[in-house]
Structures are given as C-alpha cells and as structure tokens.
Amino acid sequence: MALDIQALEKNLLNCKWTDDVQGPAWLTVLGKNVVEGAFREVLTSAAARELFAVRQSNADLAEQTLDVLFQFTSPSAQTAGELECLRLVLAVVLLHAFLQVNWTGPNLELKPVDILSVPDDYKDIITDEFLNSKSIAELAYGGEPAYHLVEAPFFLRLSRLLLDQPFERCTSAIWWKARVWAVHEHVIDEPVAPPEDLISYLQSWSKNITSETDLTGRVLLEEGLFHHLLEQDRQAAELFVRAARATQLKFELTGALGKRTKFQQNDVTQLVLLAESRRRDTDLAPVEVTPSTSVTEERKALPETLKLNDDTLLERTQFISSNPAAPGSLLAHLDPSSQPPLDPLDQCILLAMCLNIKNMSPAHGLTSEQMAPYVDRVIAHARNWSVHTMALLLRSRLEANRTRTVERSTLQLQALVDQMPTADSTVTERLAYIHDLALPSKWELQRELAQRYFALGVVRSALEIFERLEMWEDVVKCWQSLEKPDKGIAVVRDLLEGRKAETDVVIARGKAASEGRRQTMDAAHEAKLWAILGDLEPQNALEHYSKAWEVSGGMSGRAMRSLGGYHFARGDYQNAIACLRKAVAINPLLTRSWFILGCAYVRAEEWQGAKEAFTRCVSIDDEDAESWNNLASVFLRMGEAGQKVEVENDGDDEVRCLS
Known part of the structure; x- marks a missing residue:
C-alpha cells in the first residue's frame, strides 16, 4: 500500500x-x-x-x-x-x-x-x-x-x-527541528541564537500550509514563542496577532460594569477581555472552573485551582449582564458574565499575548491589570490540562506582589509543582499543546517556587529546594543571605575537588571507574563552577575565571563575561574589550555583555567599537533607553568615516557607563 x-x-x-x-x-x-x-x-x-x-x-x-x-x-x-x-x-x-x-x-x-x-x-x-x-x-x-x-x-x-x-x-521535519531547538534552549543556562537558516526555512515551509487554518496559527504562534524566548518581543507580538488572525480568533480588551470586592455597593467599570473562537467540528463541552465547583470526576483531570478565601476580594469579578463592546464591534453580542468557551489553541494564543504584555510594558500596576483579563478568560473554561496549568502559573505570578493574594500565589505554585508526577490526565492531553505554551520545565518550576520562598524571606525552604536541584549559584546566594558565605564557598570547592558528589548517578559512575578516583564532570559544567568560585573569592577572581576558561577549552561564555567584567571594574579597558569580544562571539544574544563592551570602548575612546556595541544592544532590545542614549552620545563624538570629534562635555551628552 x-x-x-x-x-x-x-x-x-x-x-x-x-x-x-x-x-x-x-x-x-x-x-x-x-x-x-x-x-x-x-x-x-x-x-x-x-x-x-x-x-x-x-x-x-x-x-x-x-x-x-x-x-x-x-x-x-x-x-x-x-x-x-x-x-x-x-x-x-x-x-x-x-x-x-x-x-x-x-x-x-x-x-x-x-x-x-x-x-x-x-x-x-x-x-x-x-x-x-x-x-x-x-x-x-x-x-x-x-x-x-x-x-x-x-x-x-x-x-x-x-x-x-x-x-x-x-517536509514538516523542519518544524519538528525548530521544536527540538526550542526545547534545547530551555535545557541550557542562557538562550543562544539558533542556526541562522532555521527560522527562515520554517517560514518558507509554513507558506505551503495556509489552507490548514489551525496549523498555520500554530506555526505562527510557535515562531512567536521562539522570538519571545530570545527576548525579541516586537517580532513576537506581531506573530501572536497573526496567529490569532489565522485561527480566526476574535478578541477585544474593553470595560464592563461589575464588582470586584464583597462590600462594593455600586458597579464600576472593570477591565474584561471579550473573546470568541470560530466554530470547529471537534468542539467539546468545557469544564466550568469556579471556586464553588465541587470536586467531580471531570475536575480530577485538571490541575487544582485554589480558592482565594479573602475577606474583601471576590473570587472572580462579577459583571452585570450587558454588552460592553463599542457599537459596530464584532463582539457586541457577548455577555461578559457568560462568555462561550474558547478552543485550546486560541487559549494558547491569548496566554502568549499575555506574556508579551508583560515584556513590552513598564513594571507598574497597569501591567498586571492588563494581563489579568487574559488569564481570567482562559481559567474560566478549562479545556486542556497543560493550557490550564499555564494559566494558573501566570495567575500565580501576577498575584505574587499583592498582599491579599500572595498566599494563594505561593500555594498555587506549590500545587502545580506537586501535580507533575501524578497520572490524573492522559499523556496525550498533556502533550497536545505543549509546543504552543511557554510552560517551564519541572526544574524551572521548582526553581521559581524556591525563588518565591526566597523573596518572602523563607530562605531555609528555598535553600533546600536549590540544594535538591543542585543549582549551586542559587545555593550560594541563600548562604550569603543567611550571612554564612563561607558555607557557599565550601560547597563549590567540595564539588570541584571531588569531596562532594552531585547525584547518585555521578557516584555510581565514580565507583564503577575506581573507588579512589575523583568523580569527573563535563567541561562546561566544571567551568561554571570555577566562575562561581571566582564570584565568591574576589581576591582570587582572576585566577578562577582564567581556570574556568581553560577547563572549558575556550568555550565558556560565562568565564569570558566574568573576565571582561573583572578587567572593566579595574580600569583595564583593553583587556576588558578583548575578553568581552570573545564573550559576545560565543553568545551574541546577551545585551549586558554588549553594553559593558560598549562602555569599555567609550572609556578607551574607541568610538567605532562603541557604536557597534551599542548598536547591537538596541538591535536586540529596541526599547533599551540607556543604550539608545549612549549610542546618540557616541555619534556626537564621531566625525565622518568614524573619526573623533571634539565635543564640549557639558554633562548633557555624557555616556552612562558602569562604575
């Protein structure tokens, strides 16, 4: 056949x-x-x-x-x-x-x-x-x-x-290759630029599936999530909108009368997201998720949604039955208090837009107020285990900085960590939309929980999680917070000298080779430990950073970034430039490295190099105001063909460098 x-x-x-x-x-x-x-x-x-x-x-x-x-x-x-x-x-x-x-x-x-x-x-x-x-x-x-x-x-x-x-x-192998790369980016410490032709090949191939509405939406969404992972937020935002257009998702952020607190007498305008999916042949009845819903067999297949249990705030905003959309809107027929369920793919798109609002808006209260309606719209109708998990995670992050919601935020995050080993839903359901979500891995989720504990001052609990995850840089921070930096240094030295094994796997490997032989680790991981030790022992920092570079075989971006910062802080700008040049050649996506490199060029009065470095900064993040300011100041000091120009320094055009 x-x-x-x-x-x-x-x-x-x-x-x-x-x-x-x-x-x-x-x-x-x-x-x-x-x-x-x-x-x-x-x-x-x-x-x-x-x-x-x-x-x-x-x-x-x-x-x-x-x-x-x-x-x-x-x-x-x-x-x-x-x-x-x-x-x-x-x-x-x-x-x-x-x-x-x-x-x-x-x-x-x-x-x-x-x-x-x-x-x-x-x-x-x-x-x-x-x-x-x-x-x-x-x-x-x-x-x-x-x-x-x-x-x-x-x-x-x-x-x-x-x-x-x-x-x-x-031909779809290129899409799967992009998916593998996206997962690979989560496994390494810092995002790294993928092969240059990967995204372009994916874009070319995706033009052949325009007749498949949902597949087109998926490929645009996943391409946007890839840009989001690389912190290219403007491109990501455009792709998320195109994905919504491809799946024919209609949405509108508007206002509607309603109550947010239990003691509110009058209805006032509340933000609400009106959204409607196109009709699909495979539409299923959703599971309505409300805090008052009893635990049924259907609910057991979903992540636990914790109640707020606050004496003032309502569990959910109560809207009056009205049509808040502007006249002529395509969503004027929707009732904000009873909207239809969304397709899981459309829910993924809304959550992606929610991520982008966070990245492209200032860090103030309005950002959370904008994000909350997106999350609430998805949580209201649970359609998929992984999508609902992502929505609860985003809500947990939003509630982390509010006094009345911080408790639920932390407990909800703990519940999401605890649910991972369970088998309350099928593997197929959990993986159906995994590529369309910015869902963190198990260790990233546990690390986020530990960081939440650390921010709340529960340092011992955070330390236990970091030690279990063997995230030694965070372990060191915990010991420093507990005013015991010597213990952090001892941990790193024990690892490097073989007195402390990282895992049972490493122990087994060491015993199989030789009982008296020191356990070995891969070069990249060992280099990272030497760099951490350099941070902890400033008096021996140069020696440790150099050792990190040596054991990595000249491949550790972390070591070169640290060496560049070390020389810059001591006014040795030529050596700082040399080190940072190597660092950005290894990983050109880190804005911080380009910025310090630009500052080093400025201090050395090498304006052409400074222009190049700050140009790279703003090309990576086009809303980096400090880099734009420095780039403008560098141009004032340059003449035609990149030659120096003598400019009176009145303080207004001073390049802002690190001290």
Missing part, C-alpha cells in the same frame, strides 16, 4: 490520529502509538531497534561522539519515503518522551539502553550513565552548559541527531 506521507505528518503535528492514513501497517501503527502516547511500544518496536542499532568500531567509545554510533537505517523501510517517515516518527516520540519526563509528567519507566540494540562487546560500556553523560556534554551549546540533572537527556540528543538527517519527502 502506498504511503500517504502528508497525512501522517498532519496527524503528528495535530497530535490527533485519523484513520485516513494510508501506508504499511507497521509504520501507521507506530504513528498512531506516538499520537496516543504509547511511547514504550514505539521505542521498543522492532523497527526502532533496527534504526537504533549501535555499530561496532575500533575507536575508543569514550572519545567518540554519539552520532558515530548510529547509521539510522532499517531493513523494515522498503523505500526512501518509508525510511524518512520512520526517522521522523521516532524523532517525534523521542522528543515527546523527553518532554513527558521533564515537563508534563507522569514519569516514564523507560531507560536509554532499553531502546538500543547493543553488540555484546559494548554492553559493559554503553550504559545509561554513559549515554546520559555523553548527551549532557553534547547538549552544551554556544558556551552555555546544559542542566546536569535533566532526566533522559539521551532522548533529546537522539531526537536532534535524527532530525539532522536529510529529509526530502517529509
């Missing part, structure tokens, strides 16, 4: 299986199992084990990268199209298995070695520890280390290797 590649790709992208996919039974069964969340069946299938057969080599495996272990061929695939589809299906299932383990839960009882066909000669070498440690090292990118406690990193690394293979027939 001829293989319908486009139908298979569409099912994988929509995360919904239809029976119209034509092709070999073994391949369509694999595709259906991926969509339905049966990851173990797919990854342990005969076709998968053929593709993941480790080839033998005379070279030392410890010195080889993971890509040389595989040829990614399968006798089951009779044609080039079948082989490409098999690679794509397995790349998708590996990515989703990684997301299940590290983002949505529940736990996946599947180890990396379970999916490989390993020759007998290699079974003592190729272990879970070997594969995961190799993957952590190879996932370090752009001078940024990967988080060392990420679970099953081999799944993500193998998914990337599969998608790096040539695809001529499966």
Whole structure:
C-alpha cells in the first residue's frame, strides 16, 4: 500500500490520529502509538531497534561522539519515503518522551539502553550513565552548559541527531527541528541564537500550509514563542496577532460594569477581555472552573485551582449582564458574565499575548491589570490540562506582589509543582499543546517556587529546594543571605575537588571507574563552577575565571563575561574589550555583555567599537533607553568615516557607563 506521507505528518503535528492514513501497517501503527502516547511500544518496536542499532568500531567509545554510533537505517523501510517517515516518527516520540519526563509528567519507566540494540562487546560500556553523560556534554551549546540533572537527556540528543538527517519527502521535519531547538534552549543556562537558516526555512515551509487554518496559527504562534524566548518581543507580538488572525480568533480588551470586592455597593467599570473562537467540528463541552465547583470526576483531570478565601476580594469579578463592546464591534453580542468557551489553541494564543504584555510594558500596576483579563478568560473554561496549568502559573505570578493574594500565589505554585508526577490526565492531553505554551520545565518550576520562598524571606525552604536541584549559584546566594558565605564557598570547592558528589548517578559512575578516583564532570559544567568560585573569592577572581576558561577549552561564555567584567571594574579597558569580544562571539544574544563592551570602548575612546556595541544592544532590545542614549552620545563624538570629534562635555551628552 502506498504511503500517504502528508497525512501522517498532519496527524503528528495535530497530535490527533485519523484513520485516513494510508501506508504499511507497521509504520501507521507506530504513528498512531506516538499520537496516543504509547511511547514504550514505539521505542521498543522492532523497527526502532533496527534504526537504533549501535555499530561496532575500533575507536575508543569514550572519545567518540554519539552520532558515530548510529547509521539510522532499517531493513523494515522498503523505500526512501518509508525510511524518512520512520526517522521522523521516532524523532517525534523521542522528543515527546523527553518532554513527558521533564515537563508534563507522569514519569516514564523507560531507560536509554532499553531502546538500543547493543553488540555484546559494548554492553559493559554503553550504559545509561554513559549515554546520559555523553548527551549532557553534547547538549552544551554556544558556551552555555546544559542542566546536569535533566532526566533522559539521551532522548533529546537522539531526537536532534535524527532530525539532522536529510529529509526530502517529509517536509514538516523542519518544524519538528525548530521544536527540538526550542526545547534545547530551555535545557541550557542562557538562550543562544539558533542556526541562522532555521527560522527562515520554517517560514518558507509554513507558506505551503495556509489552507490548514489551525496549523498555520500554530506555526505562527510557535515562531512567536521562539522570538519571545530570545527576548525579541516586537517580532513576537506581531506573530501572536497573526496567529490569532489565522485561527480566526476574535478578541477585544474593553470595560464592563461589575464588582470586584464583597462590600462594593455600586458597579464600576472593570477591565474584561471579550473573546470568541470560530466554530470547529471537534468542539467539546468545557469544564466550568469556579471556586464553588465541587470536586467531580471531570475536575480530577485538571490541575487544582485554589480558592482565594479573602475577606474583601471576590473570587472572580462579577459583571452585570450587558454588552460592553463599542457599537459596530464584532463582539457586541457577548455577555461578559457568560462568555462561550474558547478552543485550546486560541487559549494558547491569548496566554502568549499575555506574556508579551508583560515584556513590552513598564513594571507598574497597569501591567498586571492588563494581563489579568487574559488569564481570567482562559481559567474560566478549562479545556486542556497543560493550557490550564499555564494559566494558573501566570495567575500565580501576577498575584505574587499583592498582599491579599500572595498566599494563594505561593500555594498555587506549590500545587502545580506537586501535580507533575501524578497520572490524573492522559499523556496525550498533556502533550497536545505543549509546543504552543511557554510552560517551564519541572526544574524551572521548582526553581521559581524556591525563588518565591526566597523573596518572602523563607530562605531555609528555598535553600533546600536549590540544594535538591543542585543549582549551586542559587545555593550560594541563600548562604550569603543567611550571612554564612563561607558555607557557599565550601560547597563549590567540595564539588570541584571531588569531596562532594552531585547525584547518585555521578557516584555510581565514580565507583564503577575506581573507588579512589575523583568523580569527573563535563567541561562546561566544571567551568561554571570555577566562575562561581571566582564570584565568591574576589581576591582570587582572576585566577578562577582564567581556570574556568581553560577547563572549558575556550568555550565558556560565562568565564569570558566574568573576565571582561573583572578587567572593566579595574580600569583595564583593553583587556576588558578583548575578553568581552570573545564573550559576545560565543553568545551574541546577551545585551549586558554588549553594553559593558560598549562602555569599555567609550572609556578607551574607541568610538567605532562603541557604536557597534551599542548598536547591537538596541538591535536586540529596541526599547533599551540607556543604550539608545549612549549610542546618540557616541555619534556626537564621531566625525565622518568614524573619526573623533571634539565635543564640549557639558554633562548633557555624557555616556552612562558602569562604575
């Protein structure tokens, strides 16, 4: 039977299986199992084990990268199209298995070695520890280390290797490659620019699916979220609006009469978001989420929505039944107190717009007031587990700085952390919209909870979480807050000198090698520890930062940023320029590095370099007022062809540099 590649790709992208996919039974069964969340069946299938057969080599495996272990061929695939589809299906299932383990839960009882066909000669070498440690090292990118406690990193690394293979027939592979890159960005310490052609290829390919309304909206939304991740907010905002237009989502932020407190006598104007999705054939009845709703079987499949229980504020704004939209509005027929449920994809778009309001508005009360209607509109009708989780997380962030809501904010965040290991909803539901949300990973969510505790002064509880997550930079901050900086220094030194093991995995690896041998770690992670030690011991900072650069093999952006700051603070501007030049070459997305580099050029009176650095600052963040001011001042000091101009310094045009 001829293989319908486009139908298979569409099912994988929509995360919904239809029976119209034509092709070999073994391949369509694999595709259906991926969509339905049966990851173990797919990854342990005969076709998968053929593709993941480790080839033998005379070279030392410890010195080889993971890509040389595989040829990614399968006798089951009779044609080039079948082989490409098999690679794509397995790349998708590996990515989703990684997301299940590290983002949505529940736990996946599947180890990396379970999916490989390993020759007998290699079974003592190729272990879970070997594969995961190799993957952590190879996932370090752009001078940024990967988080060392990420679970099953081999799944993500193998998914990337599969998608790096040539695809001529499966055109959606470029979209999946962009999704893998987006997940990869969350695994490393700081965002790094992706390959230059990735987004452009995705944009070119997306023009071919304009007839698929929701798929077009999804690709625009995910492209916007990618720009949001890289802090390119203006581009993100435009893409979110285009995504709403593509899915035919109608929305309007307006005012309506209502009450916000229990003792309010008169109705006053309250912000409300009117929104309506287009009618879809698959529309389902929503679960109405209100604080007074009893716990039913339907509610158990959703994240717990905590009550406010305040003596003054109402749980939700009570609007009077009226039509607040302006005359002629497309939403004039909507009642703000009883709006229709939204499609989950449209809910994702509204939450993305809410994120962008936060980034593109000043940090004052109006920002929270603008964001709240977006979040409330999504929370009112729960349609999907992950979407509802994201909405509750955003509400928790909004309520963190208000006295009457800070308690619920923290408890809600704790409830979201606790729900991850549970199996109260299906894997399919949790992953259906995971790529369309800015949902943090498990460790990012736990770190956010620890930071909330730290901000509230509950430092000991924050310290316990940071230590469990082995986020040593935050552990050090906690010890400093407790006025015990020596303990922070001792932690870092113990890690570097092998007296303290980071995980049971590291201990097991150390014992397997030699009982008396010091445990080793990947170069990027070790470099980060040396840089942290340099921050803690200013008297030896130069030595520690240099050591960090050395052990990283000249790849640690963190080390060079620290060295540049060290020389700048001591007035050694030429060395600061040299170090920061290397830092921005490794990771050009960090505005702070470009800004300090520009200031160093100014102090050295090298105006051309200063112009370049501040230009990069404003190209990354076009609302960086300080960089714009400095750039204007630099231009005043430049003549034609970049030569110096003598300008009287009356104080008005002074370049604002770091002291």
